[in-house]
Amino acid sequence: MELTAVGKRYGRGGRWILRGVHLAVGPGELVRIAGANGSGKSTLLRLAAGIERPSTGRVARPGPVAYVPERFPPALPFDAASYLLRVGRVHGLSAEAARRRAGWWLERFGIADRAGTPLSRLSKGTCQKVAVAQALIAEPRVLLLDEAWTGLDPQARAVLDEAAAERAARGGAVLFVDHDPTRLAGRTGAVYRVGADGGLRAVEQEARPEGGPVMEIEVDVPDGSPLPERLPGAPERAALGGTAVRLAVSRAHSDALLRSLLVGRPAVRVLAVRRREGER
């Protein structure tokens, strides 16, 4: 999914909420959008979802997207199960597959006993689970989550963490807004912030966002190619002479970084993985 030179303002003469935004989220990537309240994060996701049209620029999607809006309309005249079934059908699932997956997600979120309850009578938290389930049911290639964890209980938040990571692991592009910098921290490839001027800037993820230990990973790149610009945890880099490089990253990101080095390009040989000296 890609936004190219995207600008957005509501109405002529309105202020530019977003300006000159370039953003690409490729298959297998998890990207977080941060920013102050009212900065335009939800606007960005609505543009990505195709619910709003950009005032300038282009938005390209590889196929249908699934989207959890900041506010889910519970006033739809369905019960939870038949709503999920309908969403599944809209996404091209057979009735049987849609029914099976609806049941599975209701089960996974621990709300199977609410399957027959009208959405309008569900509690806010249960409704949020349905909002999340409708986005996951069709295993979308693009998944957009606008503060989708808000209102979920800790167990359901963990299910959503897993589901988002699973989607990316299976080649989905996942773009999410969340205020918690530790949300999917070890799995997120990049973080961008919407600024007051409407611009989108990459946030250098700190080497130790949780104040935890820093891991050093030393790799050799036999063909001497540069490592990708974007790596999980935005590690600090130091040349070690020859074609070897030392990467320093928080413990929370080190597994994801190693995985991405081992499966990505250029091919690397891991020389050492250790906790940074002086760390307790």
Ligand SMILES: Nc1ncnc2c1ncn2[C@@H]1O[C@H](COP(=O)(O)OP(=O)(O)OP(=O)(O)O)[C@@H](O)[C@H]1O
């Ligand atoms: N449909 C609309 N019509 C006019 N203005 C709008 C509309 N939607 C959003 N805005 C304005 O655009 C700005 C950005 O809103 P948006 O909801 O995208 O911000 P946000 O970063 O998601 O905020 P929050 O963190 O509070 O959810 C705000 O000033 C908001 O009032």
